[in-house]
Amino acid sequence: MTRTAVKVRGLAKRYGEVRAVDDMDLDIQAGEIFAILGPNGAGKSTAVEILEGYRDRDAGEVSVLGVDPRHATRRWRARVGVVPQTAGDAAELTVRETLRHFAGYYPNPADPEEVLDRVQLADRADTRIRRLSGGQRRRVDVALGVIGNPELLFLDEPTTGLDPEARRRLWRLIEDLARDGTTIVLTTHYLDEAEALAGRVAVLAGGRIVAEGAPATLGGRATAQARVTWLEDGRREHVDTGTPTTTVQRLARRFGGEVPELSVTRPSLEDVYLRLIGSGAEPTTAGSVR
Amino acid sequence: MSGAPAAPPARAAAPLPSIAATGWSRGLLETKTFFRERDAVVFTFAFPIVLQVVFGSIFRGAVPGTEISFAQLYTAGLIGAAVMGASFQNLGIGIAVDRDDGTLRRLAGTPLPHGAYFTGKVLNVLLVALLDVVILLALGVLMYDLKLPDELFRWATFAWVFVLGITGSALLGIAASGLPRSAKSASAVISLPFVVLQFISGVFVPFTQLPEWLITIASVFPLKWMCQGFRSVFLGDAGAALELTGSYELDRAALVLGAWVAGGLILCLTTFRWKGRRDG
Numbered sequence: 367m368t369r370t371a372v373k374v375r376g377l378a379k380r381y382g383e384v385r386a387v388d389d390m391d392l393d394i395q396a397g398e399i400f401a402i403l404g405p406n407g408a409g410k411s412t413a414v415e416i417l418e419g420y421r422d423r424d425a426g427e428v429s430v431l432g433v434d435p436r437h438a439t440r441r442w443r444a445r446v447g448v449v450p451q452t453a454g455d456a457a458e459l460t461v462r463e464t465l466r467h468f469a470g471y472y473p474n475p476a477d478p479e480e481v482l483d484r485v486q487l488a489d490r491a492d493t494r495i496r497r498l499s500g501g502q503r504r505r506v507d508v509a510l511g512v513i514g515n516p517e518l519l520f521l522d523e524p525t526t527g528l529d530p531e532a533r534r535r536l537w538r539l540i541e542d543l544a545r546d547g548t549t550i551v552l553t554t555h556y557l558d559e560a561e562a563l564a565g566r567v568a569v570l571a572g573g574r575i576v577a578e579g580a581p582a583t584l585g586g587r588a589t590a591q592a593r594v595t596w597l598e599d600g601r602r603e604h605v606d607t608g609t610p611t612t613t614v615q616r617l618a619r620r621f622g623g624e625v626p627e628l629s630v631t632r633p634s635l636e637d638v639y640l641r642l643i644g645s646g647a648e649p650t651t652a653g654s655v656r
Numbered sequence: 657m658s659g660a661p662a663a664p665p666a667r668a669a670a671p672l673p674s675i676a677a678t679g680w681s682r683g684l685l686e687t688k689t690f691f692r693e694r695d696a697v698v699f700t701f702a703f704p705i706v707l708q709v710v711f712g713s714i715f716r717g718a719v720p721g722t723e724i725s726f727a728q729l730y731t732a733g734l735i736g737a738a739v740m741g742a743s744f745q746n747l748g749i750g751i752a753v754d755r756d757d758g759t760l761r762r763l764a765g766t767p768l769p770h771g772a773y774f775t776g777k778v779l780n781v782l783l784v785a786l787l788d789v790v791i792l793l794a795l796g797v798l799m800y801d802l803k804l805p806d807e808l809f810r811w812a813t814f815a816w817v818f819v820l821g822i823t824g825s826a827l828l829g830i831a832a833s834g835l836p837r838s839a840k841s842a843s844a845v846i847s848l849p850f851v852v853l854q855f856i857s858g859v860f861v862p863f864t865q866l867p868e869w870l871i872t873i874a875s876v877f878p879l880k881w882m883c884q885g886f887r888s889v890f891l892g893d894a895g896a897a898l899e900l901t902g903s904y905e906l907d908r909a910a911l912v913l914g915a916w917v918a919g920g921l922i923l924c925l926t927t928f929r930w931k932g933r934r935d936g
């Protein structure tokens with residue numbers, strides 16, 4: 367059985383002339399990890415903060431766990447966890463004090479000690495947050511996001527600015543949460559992060575969703591034409607084809623065996639992504655890619 | 657992907673924590689944070705106490721032409737300054753910082769009721785102010801021959817001036833917290849007017865030495881009236897002669913402080929922002 371956690375239709379938000387979010391549709395199912403991927407300024411935070419009930423919208427319909435976040439109640443907030451993009455609060459409090467305190471806001475909180483273990487901060491529990499490293503501080507943010515046992519967790523750029531080791535640690539934590547049934551909606555501008563974590567990705571550029579789907583199929587990647595290249599008479603030749611196997615067989619027959627420097631490639635996810643966000647900058651092509 | 661989150665049955669049934677419980681917990685947290693922040697402790701909490709030691713060492717004996725000791729005079733003024741520091745300055749800076757460092761943004765994402773945030777601030781303000789007053793009185797009595805009034809009605813006056821004054825100043829502080837653009841500028845934007853107000857409200861400099869237009873400005877704000885009320889408590893009837901009008905004007909003090917409570921409340925309700933200037 368699948369349930370819809372987030373449903374968005376025609377969402378729009380502008381700041382003066384800037385269309386921060388433009389005609390966005392989203393369907394996110396309960397239990398999935400969904401990534402909103404896009405470069406800086408694409409509108410990720412704007413979109414997510416509207417879903418969190420933090421920002422107002424100009425147009426569109428939004429339903430998050432069956433509630434319009436514009437009319438968020440305390441009950442609803444207790445079911446939704448939020449990890450903001452930046453936070454510098456609670457600097458003078460220790461990790462444990464902060465977690466225990468926030469647990470008191472919720473009707474059915476997680477055990478602060480278990481959450482400490484889970485985010486691997488048990489050994490830093492009595493350290494003031496001001497003294498933590500960037501990665502540790504970010505894990506406190508995640509811990510605060512899940513202390514209320516949320517059904518749905520929003521993470522706005524959870525790993526930006528972290529070193530590779532800290533990023534991977536946080537990825538494992540997020541996967542761990544998803545395994546326990548928490549629906550995850552995260553934003554990122556890291557392609558590898560979306561690919562590693564998300565079941566589905568929406569690519570956002572210039573406020574518009576320019577592609578959506580599983581990372582492997584993104585932007586028609588799976589069905590895109592393959593490029594067959596080889597060396598012939600000292601020159602590199604290539605053919606773009608939807609049936610590369612046939613092409614290779616034909617080449618093999620022609621060369622009577624080995625084809626010199628043969629290779630078959632498909633566009634990498636990075637190629638697809640760069641093409642997508644490049645096109646997002648020009649609204650005219652945005653519609654056709656989708 | 658399938659598998660709806662396995663919601664424990666208790667989730668829907670468990671009651672949301674009450675405003676009282678969360679407000680109390682915020683009060684403890686605010687107070688813990690306050691006393692761990694060196695800036696807040698030095699500028700808000702310790703300032704009146706340090707000044708009392710300084711004044712106590714400089715001014716000794718009686719105010720010329722009277723039998724009133726200087727200790728009575730400046731202790732009354734410093735209590736006024738301490739109450740306004742703990743409320744106006746503390747909240748003006750503290751809430752601006754909360755808005756800037758993501759505290760308010762974080763709380764907005766939780767089921768904490770708005771009222772609990774303010775309850776926590778109020779508890780913190782009351783505790784800081786009461787502690788300050790007790791220390792000022794104890795130091796005064798032990799070291800500088802301060803005499804505490806023995807009539808009950810003077811303490812009743814103390815109580816209502818304290819309650820009205822701290823409420824009005826706290827509301828003014830909450831409203832003023834929207835003025836600084838960032839946490840960095842908050843202490844300047846809030847503290848400068850507060851220091852000026854202390855000078856023109858009779859905390860440090862007697863009114864008789866102030867030009868009339870400055871007195872007029874001071875008369876608009878709560879500090880002058882708080883100090884005047886506290887002088888009536890600590891200087892007694894004999895001290896009334898030192899006042900500009902020859903009277904403590906307690907009725908006017910009640911009126912102005914009461915107006916600040918009402919006006920401050922309206923100001924807060926109409927101007928308070930949970931979001932920073934950069935948030936959508």
Ligand SMILES: Nc1ncnc2c1ncn2[C@@H]1O[C@H](COP(=O)(O)OP(=O)(O)O)[C@@H](O)[C@H]1O
Nearest residue numbers: 381384386406407408409410411412934935936
């Ligand atoms: N509060 C705001 N006021 C004015 N413009 C804003 C505001 N918030 C966002 N924007 C603009 O909207 C666009 C999207 O911003 P944002 O949602 O923060 O993008 P992202 O999170 O993807 O980096 C940007 O052009 C940004 O400058």
Ligand SMILES: [Mg+2]
Nearest residue numbers: 410411412451
């Ligand atoms: Mg952002």
